[in-house]
Amino acid sequence: MSRIAIESLGCKLNQAEVDSLARQLASRGYLLTESTDEADVYVLNTCTVTHIADRKSRHLLRAARRRSPQALIVALGCYAQRDPGMLERSGIADLALSHDRKEALAEIVESIRPPRGGQAGDPASGRRHRTRSMVKIQVGCNQFCSFCVVPLVRGPERSLPPEDVLQDVRERLAAGHREIVLTGTNIGRYTWNGQRPQGLAGLVERILSGTDITRLRLSSLRPHDLTPELAGLWSDERLCPHVHIPLQSGCESTLRRMNRPYSLADYARAVQSIREAVPALSVTTDVMVGFPGESAGEFEESYRFCAGMDFAGMHVFPYSARPGTPAAEMPDGTPDDVKRGRLQRMLALARQSARHYRLQFLGQTMNVLWEGESGGGTWEGLTANYIRVSTRSSEDLGNRLLPVKLTAEKGQVLLGENIEGGYIGHG
Numbered sequence: 001m002s003r004i005a006i007e008s009l010g011c012k013l014n015q016a017e018v019d020s021l022a023r024q025l026a027s028r029g030y031l032l033t034e035s036t037d038e039a040d041v042y043v044l045n046t047c048t049v050t051h052i053a054d055r056k057s058r059h060l061l062r063a064a065r066r067r068s069p070q071a072l073i074v075a076l077g078c079y080a081q082r083d084p085g086m087l088e089r090s091g092i093a094d095l096a097l098s099h100d101r102k103e104a105l106a107e108i109v110e111s112i113r114p115p116r117g118g119q120a121g122d123p124a125s126g127r128r129h130r131t132r133s134m135v136k137i138q139v140g141c142n143q144f145c146s147f148c149v150v151p152l153v154r155g156p157e158r159s160l161p162p163e164d165v166l167q168d169v170r171e172r173l174a175a176g177h178r179e180i181v182l183t184g185t186n187i188g189r190y191t192w193n194g195q196r197p198q199g200l201a202g203l204v205e206r207i208l209s210g211t212d213i214t215r216l217r218l219s220s221l222r223p224h225d226l227t228p229e230l231a232g233l234w235s236d237e238r239l240c241p242h243v244h245i246p247l248q249s250g251c252e253s254t255l256r257r258m259n260r261p262y263s264l265a266d267y268a269r270a271v272q273s274i275r276e277a278v279p280a281l282s283v284t285t286d287v288m289v290g291f292p293g294e295s296a297g298e299f300e301e302s303y304r305f306c307a308g309m310d311f312a313g314m315h316v317f318p319y320s321a322r323p324g325t326p327a328a329e330m331p332d333g334t335p336d337d338v339k340r341g342r343l344q345r346m347l348a349l350a351r352q353s354a355r356h357y358r359l360q361f362l363g364q365t366m367n368v369l370w371e372g373e374s375g376g377g378t379w380e381g382l383t384a385n386y387i388r389v390s391t392r393s394s395e396d397l398g399n400r401l402l403p404v405k406l407t408a409e410k411g412q413v414l415l416g417e418n419i420e421g422g423y424i425g426h427g
C-alpha cells in the first residue's frame, strides 16, 4: 500500500486538522504511518507563530526528504500560507498548500500519487494516540494582537456548524478515543448564525447531553469567555477541570502594547471566579518574555503577577518578531543577554509553580487516562486536571481510564499505582 506520513507542528488546531485529513487519506486507501522512512508521501501541517516554528517546519520537511527521497513532500498550514513561494522554489516542499486548498489535500495527493493496492482503511492504522482527539470547532481571529501573525494567515473568525461538530465527536468516540479536546483559534468566540447553540456553552452542553463521551476538554479561552453559563457546565464531571487562559504578560502597559483585550484585573477576576466554581481546577497559561520595549520594571511586574496566580502550568517563550505585525516595527533597546536572563527566571517560576500545584494531589486517588508505553513497561497518562502521571505495568494500559493512587514525584510527573476497582465518577 502507499504509505503516508503526516505530522503537525504548533497548536491543537493544527493537530485537529491533521487528524481530519488523515482520516480522509485513510478512507482513500493510503496507509498512515508514523515513520517518515520509505514514505510515498510526507505531509507537514506547519506553524509560523515564531521564527523557531518556521525553522522547525523547514527542518522536518528537509529531514523527510532525506529519509524518503522519492516521496512527495507537502507543506500545509500557517507557514505554507505565509510563504508558499519560498518553500516550493527552494525545493524544501514539492507542494505548499494554502489554508483554502488544504481541504483538497486528499484529492491533490491522489491525482499525483494514486494509492497502490489499497483499500479504504482504518483511519488509525499505523498511528498511535487513539486516546485523545482534537476536534476543530472554530478558526480565525479578529483580535490582531500586535505580535501575532495568526489573523494574517488564518483570516477572520468562522465557526463550524454544531451538527458537524457533534458528528465529528461521535466519529472520534466510535473510533475509540476516550478524550475529545475542542480546539480552534479562539474557541470562546464560537457562534452559529443566531441559532442554538449561540456560543461555546451551548455547544458544550449539546456534546455532553448528546453523546456518551468520557472526557471533554476545552483548549485556550480568554478571560471574558468564562461566562457563568460556561462555568456552570463543569458540574458535569466529564468536562475536565482544566482551563488554559493565555496571559502573555502580567504587566498592564505591556498588555496594552500587545493589544490584548483584557486588563490584569479582568484576568485575575476571571481566574478567581472559575476557581471558586470548579474544585481542583488546573489553570495553565502562556507567557511571553522580551516583548519590544519591555523595561526591567515591566518584566518585574509581569513576574510578580504570574507568581501570584499559582498557575498549574506556564508555557513561557521568548518574543519572536513576525513579519507584517505592528510589534515587529516597535523599537526595542533591550540587549539579548538581558532577555535571556529574564526568560530563565520566568522558566524557573513556571517549574516551581507547576510543582506546587501537582504536589497538592500527592496521596490522593485520581482517574488517569493511560496513553502509551514509553519503554520497559513504563506508562504515562493524564488526570482530568492535566497532571502527568507515570506507572510501571506489564499489562496493556493504553486508552484505559483507571483509578490511580498518586504516591511520589519524579521529575515533572507524579508516580502512581493502579488500584483495584472501577474508575471514580467520570473524569
Ligand code: SF4
Residues within 6 Å of the ligand: 141, 142, 143, 144, 145, 148, 149, 150, 151, 185, 186
Ligand atoms: S487572540 Fe491574539 S494571540 Fe490569539 S490568535 Fe488572535 S491575534 Fe493571535
